[in-house]
């Protein structure tokens with residue numbers, strides 16, 4: 001298997017980051033891709049990977065145990081999966097309610113560093129979608145910041161996948177405004193995770209510090 005896209009995606013990320021005057025981390029979204037593809041990317045130096053299901057993340061950790069790899073959970077987290085997530089993830093990007101924050105804190109093993117978390121914001125107010133309403137981000141961040149077993153790093157969003165980029169640009173800009181506002185209260189805030197395969201350069205121009213790229217890196221995802 002060959003993943004020629006990694007260098008070209010990294011180049012595009014770096015170019016956009018230079019233009020925005022920031023530095024940006026690339027999260028490789030490996031969901032539903034074969035272990036071999038993850039190994040290939042890891043061998044090329046990619047270390048941060050994202051999965052959207054706790055079971056999938058658990059399987060990766062079992063198959064690909066390597067101290068160099070860093071696993072991010074980016075999918076909605078059910079209450080009964082918080083314990084496993086707290087055990088196996090390095091970062092949970094999808095914390096969107098109090099129960100999940102408290103459960104992750106309660107279950108993070110004492111021998112591991114505090115679990116990194118991002119608060120997921122439903123920036124387009126889409127009904128039925130995960131993410132807290134923008135106005136709920138501050139109280140949720142307050143709660144997380146008070147938990148010693150959690151390390152609050154910032155915000156994550158999945159803007160509505162509208163065809164036109166203008167709406168997405170507005171959503172990214174709104175996320176950045178919220179991020180900057182909260183950053184004054186939470187000094188550990190350094191991560192704004194937004195932007196995927198088809199809009200990561202736009203997201204970086206609008207302030208992303210981490211982009212989550214799947215298909216542009218790995219090719220089309222196998223169906224579930």
Ligand SMILES: *Cc1c(COP(=O)(O)O)cnc(C)c1O
Nearest residue numbers: 029052074196197212213214215
């Ligand atoms: C699948 C997924 C991505 C990556 O999507 P691509 O369009 O394949 O780059 C990013 N973020 C989340 C939360 C996802 O579920």
